[in-house]
Amino acid sequence: MKNTISLVAALMMVSGSVAAQSFDDAFNAQRAMYGKGHSFTFEGQTYTTDHPEEVAAAVEANADNATKLLAAAKDQHAAVVALDFDWTLTKKLLKASAKALAAGDFRKSMDISAQAQYHARMGMVQYHQSQTEWVMAVPE
Template sequence: MNKGLIIAAVLALAPTFAAAESFKDAFEMNRAMYGKNHTFTWQGKQYTTMHEEEAEAAVKATKANAEALLAKAKAKNAEVAKLGYEWKLTRGILTNAQTAIDKGEYRKALNLAAQAKYHARMGIQQYHYAQANWYLAVPQ
């Protein structure tokens, strides 16, 4: 009986272990299954499925908070632009965030600034991936 339970437990848990080999895999799997702000366990520690930009935007919608997040987004976008991996639509999002601040729509501005910062961060990740894997683009 105990052997059967152990085998059943191993078979039931094996796909979970195989599917979540890295933190990134575990995060993305839980994010896809449960959406943002879900708590999951990876290697014995608790994490949430919130991107850092979402956490930064989840503050009180004030002019100061919106301007601060917009400044961070602009700085991150300048960083990725220096690398040559700025995404085409990010500047427009930054402009829209500034417009929202000017109109007093601070929640909208926070969300747009968070989106722009996320795009810039993904551009930086794209740059590092391209630097490490450039040879994959070379015809054989």
């Protein structure tokens, strides 16, 4: 009986400490369950499960918007290249986007630019994560 009470008390303490959820965890859980375009509430505010790049690419597909989105993706890629955390896929996406833009397929160019921008942003996230968690990679 004494062991059971100790176990219940320990479980209650553990469950109380892991109850906090970060915004990223909430966003990813909602995105996994409902896909893009879903609204959810986190800490009293309403958000959607759209990535910023998806929102930027959702505008009208024309030459001006496609050019601006490609330029933004190239700028973000240049920033992550400067940190030496670029992904090889991003460069290929930028080339494919430029090719689609030159061919006049503005929607395709914008969608690919959004993907490239997303991958560049994830490279930045990976860089910042590595700066805080590098200690875990060092053997003791």
